[in-house]
Amino acid sequence: MSENYRDMIIGHALSKKRAVSSFPFDDTTEVFKVSGRIFMLVNKEEPFEISLKCDPQRAVELRSMFGFIRPGYHLNKKHWITVAVEGSMGIGFYEELIDHSYQQVVNKLTKSEKDELRDTE
Known part of the structure; x- marks a missing residue:
């Protein structure tokens, strides 16, 4: 499960417009950015975990609903x-969280950065 979900999660993050990944911190933490800003971090070691930007109110709700979601x-x-990506949820659940994180970052981009992102359509 873990490897398949890992591939799908990374593929989904990289499918986002202008998303890139790198390993700026160490060999085990893959960082996903849009316009130079982080929207996801992936732990390459076990347990498989992803860290995502989240609206503060939604973060509180998610943490209260799911024991596998904790503060960053x-x-x-x-x-x-x-x-913690443990397979108890369908892949769509994780993809929606990635979409939300990506949008949180895009919403904070400058007008020129947003225009540049739009121009790549």
Whole structure:
């Protein structure tokens, strides 16, 4: 399960417009960015976890509903969540969280960055 979900999650993140990935911190933390801003971090080791930007109110709700979602590990606890990908949820659940994270970052881009992103359509 884990490898298949890992591939699908990484593929979904990279399918986002102008998304790129790199390993700027170490060999085990893959960082996904749009316009130079992080929207997802993936732990390449077990347990398989992803960290995502999240609306603060939604983050509180998600953490209260799901035991596998906790405040962002080594990140701003108000704006980030860390999700243990354990396969108890369908892939669509994780994809929606990635979409939300990506949109949180895009919403904070400058007008010129948003225009540049739009011009790549």
